[in-house]
Amino acid sequence: MNQKSLKTYLGIDIGSLTIKFVLIDEKAEVLYWKYERTGGRPVEAIKNGLKKVKDWIESHNPQIEICGVGTTGSGRYLIGSIVGADVIKNEITAHAKGVTHFVPEAKTVIEIGGQDSKIIILENGVVVDFALNYLCSAGTGAFLDAQAFRLGIPIEKFGEMALKSKNPTQIASRCSVFAESDMIHKQQIGHKIEDIIAGLCQGLARNYLAGVGKGKKILPPIVFLGGVSENVGMRWAFREALGQEIIVPKYNTVMGAFGVALLVKEMAPQNTKFRGFEISDKEIECDSFQCSGCPNKCEVIQAKIEGKIVARWGDRCGKWSNLRYD
Amino acid sequence: MEREPIVTFANWGNYTIAFKVLFESLGIRVVLPEKTNPQAILEGAKISPEMFCFPFKVNLGNYLSAIRNGANTIFMVTATGGSCRLRYYAVTQDKILKESGEKVNFIILDQGVRDIFLKVKKFSQKSIWQILRAAKLCLEMLFFIEKIEKKAAFLRPREIKKGKTDLVFSEAIKKLEKVKKEKDFKKVQKEILEEFSKIEIQKISNLPKVGIVGEIYTVCDPGVNFEIEKKLGREGIEVHKEITLSYHLSKKFLFVDWRIQRKIKKYLGSTVGGHGRDAIYEMLKYVKKGFDGVIQLLPAFCMPETTVRPILEKIHQETGIPFLSLSFDEEVAEAGIDTRLEAFVDVVKNYHESKKS
Incomplete structure (x- = not known):
């Protein structure tokens, strides 16, 4: 051996x-x-x-x-x-580091996770621009999850259902709360479920491009990552919206x-x-306290392993975080 | 019965103490608001209209903390010209405070030498000579604070012992806060500069440089912008900002707007209120000087800065200089800002390296 x-x-x-x-x-x-x-x-x-x-x-x-x-x-x-x-x-x-290993020529990275979505613009494998979703998490994994649950469809099957649609329904998707009401409304007037799901995917892709991707140079090759990239419906929606091939590399969900x-x-x-x-x-515990050293009143968080403090952070001045804990 | 006036005003980063000395050297009692902290922000936001700009809410939070400590007279400046909501700050704040049951005397100063002078004179009952001397001391202190801010921004990325600059800086502000007379000020100035000269640094000339543009209050108050200058400095980045209070004051006299307008003609044809034009002008200047990044800071719902943001994005697309726009309000979490900043620092450093080769 x-x-x-x-x-x-x-x-x-x-x-x-x-x-x-x-x-x-x-x-x-x-x-x-x-x-x-x-x-x-x-x-x-x-x-x-x-x-x-x-x-x-x-x-x-x-x-x-x-x-x-x-x-x-x-x-x-x-x-x-x-x-x-x-x-x-x-x-x-x-x-960015992970993507350039698998797709060295990638220029755009779309990443949609549980509660955030981001766009990364690369040039020669180096990040030159990026944006994260701001103020709103419409269209991220958590929302898709909730909708799949509401419709009683396992999240893994959600995307496949979208692909069955021949005539996607328009869903208002600027905001996830309104998107949900609109979906319920569309269900109640008799739209087919796969059409609604397909419409939702399209709406979310549109929302992403209008919000996170606004003003960014989206050039091919485009790589799609994060939990939501598992969803074939979303892949399809981005391909339609951008008119470009969407690359989903190996290890797309664990690229970070x-x-x-x-x-x-x-x-x-x-x-x-x-x-x-x-x-x-071992027993790991976290708690916090408010430092009263100055008017900043920082919320200091401490991590303890077996009751012994291993790290503190959250202070502005470094009074707690710079202490040595070993 | 007439109560003894105890003056307070909104907190504005390190500049606050310069206004304190103005009133104190006229023999007026001052109670400073607590430094802007999450509690002040929360309290201010609670009684403010939801869609008003962020600084307005912070100001109110500041007043409340000072009122709790005994202040009964508030001085607030307003903008006479321009087209931004700063014009309505003072009157609306006065109304809100009265409606929440605070018994305060709210004195509104126009941003003009004449109006400020007359109102301060009436309030303090002091001679022209005394007021001029107090104003001189206030301005001198203001310029000195800006000077050490600049020094700190230069030293931070170069210091050998990490955190030393910030320590010296906060000590300096504490010392300045105690100054009451012109004579003390001279002495304290000397002491502070000596302390600064003692900070050991590495001699590096070619550090990555980032310019900060945007709305003046957000740029200048570390309590509002989560100490962005400090954070960048610790990451080894030299931070520059032009939009300081003395810059704003100089605009009153030196035809600055006229000169700026000529330089930004290609992007914007007229004023959009606030310091919108200045942001474009500064960004172009930083590009020309070969900076490695520009950050725009703005309070949420800030009309002028929101208007120029697409223009700044365009300059970023045209020139390739890294650009980040951060907007702040009571709902913004520091963690989110930190993630964006960290990523931006990486982008800036990459850009800096790519220029070398």
């Missing part, structure tokens, strides 16, 4: 609804990936997720050694300080995690800050 340990890097992308794990080796080959719902409990999700990574390693190749960990997504600081991340990176840079794993690999930390898989068995 191979006695030498296999160097690997772990990327974790924690979003509003889901958590993604990607384990890559030195050649940037994906060894393991996982896409799961957090159920609104990020800390539990990270504990369970790490346990699964550990089980997989033990059953497949015990020689695997984690040489670096990176986190991204909206929960990157929380999860980063709990697991001990070497790289904590915003999701835009992470996604893959990107941040690549970033760690490139950084190649000498000694990883990773706390080890043991933390999934």
Whole structure:
């Protein structure tokens, strides 16, 4: 047997609804990936997720050694300080990094996740422009989820139903609340369900291009990522709206995690800050307090492992976050 | 019975203390509002009309905190010219405060030397000479604050011990706050500059540079813009801003608008109110100077800045300079701003590197 340990890097992308794990080796080959719902409990999700990574390693190749960990997504600081991340990176840079590995010539990246949607404009593999949805999350995964649930259709089948439609219904989709009322209305006047779903997909694509994509140079090749890119109805809607081929690469739902794993690999930390898989068995707690040091009154958040504070953040001045906690 | 007037005014970033010294050197008691914090924003937003601009709501929150601490007289400036809602700030705020049962004397100053002078004179019962001296001290302090702000923006990305500049800066503001007389001011100025000169820095000349444009209140108050200058500085970016209070004051005298209009003719033919034209002019200037990014800051519902935003986007498309527009109100979360800023910093650094090769 191979006695030498296999160097690997772990990327974790924690979003509003889901958590993604990607384990890559030195050649940037994906060894393991996982896409799961957090159920609104990020800390539990990270504990369970790490346990699964550990089980997989033990059953497949015990020689695997984690040489670096990176986190991204909206929960990157929380999860980063709990697991001990070497790289904590915003999701835009992470996604761009991942995409250019699979589609080096990509110029536009459309990413729609649970509660946010973004557009990234690339030139020669470098981010030159980006936008995130603002003030409104109409058309993101959470809304599609809710609608699928309301109609009693499993979310995985939602897109296929849209493709069956021959005559999509117009749905007002500037706002998700109005979109829902309009859908109910269209159902009640007798439109077919697949027409309504197709119309909704079209409406959401339109809403995305008018909101997030406004004023951006959307040039091909266009890459579509995030949980919503699994939805073939949305792929179709974007293809129709843009008149361009939409590329959905491999690992489309975990691209952020893959990107941040690549970033760690490139950084190649000498000694990883990773706390080890043991933390999934430890008690992790987070709470907050209001600092009364100055009128800023910052809400300081602290993460504790087994009652011992490992990190604090949320303060403006750095009084708490700059302390050493090891 | 006549009560002793205790004066307060809206908080405006680091400039607030310059107005304090104006009144105090005339022998008037001042109670400063608390620095703009989430609580003030929340309280102000609660009693404000939902669709009014953000600074209006913050101002009200500021007044409330000062009133709690004993203030009973509020000074507020209004815009006589221009076409933006700042004109209605003072009268509407006065009405809202009265309607919420606050017994305050609300004094509205037009943005004109004559009006300010007459009202301050009537209020303070002091001689012309005394008022001129107080005004001189106020302006001097204002210019000095802007000077150290600029110094801090230069030092932050270069400092060897991280956070040192911000420490010195906040100490400096604390010292300036205690100044009551001209004589003390000279001494304190010297002390502060000495402290600044003690900050050790790396000698780097070619740092990525970002220019901040936008609505003046949002650009200048770190409490409102989530300390954007500090955050960029810590990421190793040199931050420049032109739209300061002294710039705004200079516009009253030096035909600035006329000169700006000639330079931006290609993009905009007339004023759109506020500092809309200035934002375009500054962005063009930053492009010309070879900056690596431009950030526009605006309060939500700000009419002039919203109007020029597509023009700034166009300049960004034409020239390729990274551009980010951030709008602020009571619903905006710092986390969202941070994510955008972090990503923008990466874009700026890439752009900076690509120019080198």
